[in-house]
Amino acid sequence: MNNNTPILIENGRALLPDGDPHQGERCDILVHAGAIAEIGTGLAAKLKAEGKTFETLDATDRLVIPGFINAHYHSHDTLAKGTMDETPLETWRLLALPPQYPKRSRAEIRARTLIGALECLRSGMTTVQDMVTLYPFDPEHFEAVVEAYEEIGVRAVVALQYADIRGIETIPFWKEIFPAEYHPYLSTAAEPDKKIDQLAWFEDNILKQQKPDARVTWALGPSAPERCTRALIERTAALAKTYDLPIFTHIYESKGMALQARLEYPDHGGSLIRRLEVEGLLGPRLNLAHSVWLLPDEIEILARTGTNVVINPLSNTKLKSGIPPIRALQEAGVSIALGCDNCSCSDAQNMFQAMKLFALLVHISDPEPGPDQSSRAFGAATMGGAHAIARNDLGRIAPGARADLVLIDLKDPSYVPLNSATRQLVYTEGGRGVDTVMVDGRVVISNGRLATMDQDALLEEVMAVVPQFREDFATIAARVETLKPWIAQAHRKIWAADVGTNRLFTGR
Ligand SMILES: [Zn+2]
Numbered sequence: 001m002n003n004n005t006p007i008l009i010e011n012g013r014a015l016l017p018d019g020d021p022h023q024g025e026r027c028d029i030l031v032h033a034g035a036i037a038e039i040g041t042g043l044a045a046k047l048k049a050e051g052k053t054f055e056t057l058d059a060t061d062r063l064v065i066p067g068f069i070n071a072h073y074h075s076h077d078t079l080a081k082g083t084m085d086e087t088p089l090e091t092w093r094l095l096a097l098p099p100q101y102p103k104r105s106r107a108e109i110r111a112r113t114l115i116g117a118l119e120c121l122r123s124g125m126t127t128v129q130d131m132v133t134l135y136p137f138d139p140e141h142f143e144a145v146v147e148a149y150e151e152i153g154v155r156a157v158v159a160l161q162y163a164d165i166r167g168i169e170t171i172p173f174w175k176e177i178f179p180a181e182y183h184p185y186l187s188t189a190a191e192p193d194k195k196i197d198q199l200a201w202f203e204d205n206i207l208k209q210q211k212p213d214a215r216v217t218w219a220l221g222p223s224a225p226e227r228c229t230r231a232l233i234e235r236t237a238a239l240a241k242t243y244d245l246p247i248f249t250h251i252y253e254s255k256g257m258a259l260q261a262r263l264e265y266p267d268h269g270g271s272l273i274r275r276l277e278v279e280g281l282l283g284p285r286l287n288l289a290h291s292v293w294l295l296p297d298e299i300e301i302l303a304r305t306g307t308n309v310v311i312n313p314l315s316n317t318k319l320k321s322g323i324p325p326i327r328a329l330q331e332a333g334v335s336i337a338l339g340c341d342n343c344s345c346s347d348a349q350n351m352f353q354a355m356k357l358f359a360l361l362v363h364i365s366d367p368e369p370g371p372d373q374s375s376r377a378f379g380a381a382t383m384g385g386a387h388a389i390a391r392n393d394l395g396r397i398a399p400g401a402r403a404d405l406v407l408i409d410l411k412d413p414s415y416v417p418l419n420s421a422t423r424q425l426v427y428t429e430g431g432r433g434v435d436t437v438m439v440d441g442r443v444v445i446s447n448g449r450l451a452t453m454d455q456d457a458l459l460e461e462v463m464a465v466v467p468q469f470r471e472d473f474a475t476i477a478a479r480v481e482t483l484k485p486w487i488a489q490a491h492r493k494i495w496a497a498d499v500g501t502n503r504l505f506t507g508r
């Protein structure tokens with residue numbers, strides 16, 4: 001379909017911001033120039049009477065919802081889905097993260113970005129926030145990521161993940177427990193890249209050339225506060241202000257990260273949140289991925305400063321990190337978005353799974369009756385995500401909003417009978433019902449298949465890079481096997497420590 005010809009999404013049921021969350025509103029949606037131009041009934045007859053030309057997208061028996069926003073995602077390990085089972089976070093890092101691997105080929109960077117984006121789109125996500133680690137850094141690799149997003153047609157908010165403190169310095173007990181000869185193998189999320197100042201490169205080559213209204217936009221990605229010096233955090237805050245950018249970082253994902261704060265930052269009361277407040281990073285631009293081990297007084301600071309969190313229920317449970325204090329965050333009024341995090345630990349880019357687990361974790365976190373969680377999970381996956389990336393024209397179906405829309409098949413058994421669209425999206429849907437996905441007014445998924453590229457050719461591109469990835473993964477997995485006794489020793493010491501809260505259900 002030509003982007004200049006208006007598209008009429010006709011005869012669907014839409015989940016509108018103030019509409020019926022259970023049955024949806026029967027309506028037509030007119031899309032023009034990438035945006036929602038009008039919502040109403042009988043629009044086809046009206047347009048014909050006005051002599052206007054338009055194309056029709058039949059939405060009979062379809063639920064029309066705003067596209068999901070995957071507010072925490074990393075494209076760098078999409079080839080590693082299904083490679084691991086029971087794996088605590090600190091072990092997982094050594095198996096999954098780019099600094100562990102030899103330099104990748106440009107073809108692999110492109111293929112892994114495309115397959116990740118395809119999975120996101122296929123499960124109804126129209127925007128991904130990709131906090132990508134490219135190590136060792138190569139501008140061509142960054143180019144490959146951006147080109148892949150432009151070609152496949154998803155909306156992307158790309159942030160390079162950077163740090164200037166080595167991983168081994170940031171995990172409690174590792175330096176003392178591991179024999180020195182193993183220290184070079186203990187790099188983690190993002191390692192300082194000695195050859196290049198990534199932030200300066202990003203500013204000079206990317207930010208200074210920002211295109212208005214581009215579908216691929218930028219954010220800043222300091223890996224985690226404990227992996228960044230004060231100077232780097234302050235540079236990040238200044239750059240975000242100058243270029244009006246959202247910031248994404250990791251906070252208190254595991255107990256080890258909370259313990260590190262207690263040990264390393266006594267001047268800030270053992271709190272990374274207090275440290276970030278002093279360094280000027282807290283505020284509406286900042287998004288804290290995970291936030292599992294937050295303390296009540298830290299939640300109050302987030303609420304007071306308008307800082308957002310991004311909950312990643314799939315990876316937090318798979319990696320044994322714990323259950324985030326979702327209800328306490330809700331009660332404090334903190335804005336919450338949802339992410340599916342890495343493919344190697346979620347292992348799906350599937351917002352239906354993430355929404356369901358989000359709601360279920362709240363249910364088992366508090367014996368007291370609480371508010372409805374399906375609408376909150378759906379809100380986090382749409383409006384919450386839009387807030388995280390500072391886009392009030394996304395995450396809702398309203399005139400003037402961008403046309404990022406998903407059509408769900410109401411003839412799928414998940415919706416028969418249709419008792420509550422919102423609840424069935426969250427508790428019943430697995431992803432089977434996603435039929436059509438539109439991004440910026442362009443149909444990207446049609447009848448469940450990619451419409452912007454040759455899907456089979458894309459899969460072949462991926463399979464062509466898999467042998468090299470598998471060979472390298474096997475080498476790394478064998479190395480990690482030899483490191484496990486020391487990892488376990490550090491892990492037990494972390495678990496024996498008191499950090500002032502407990503976020504792991506032990507049943508004891
Ligand atoms: Zn992450």
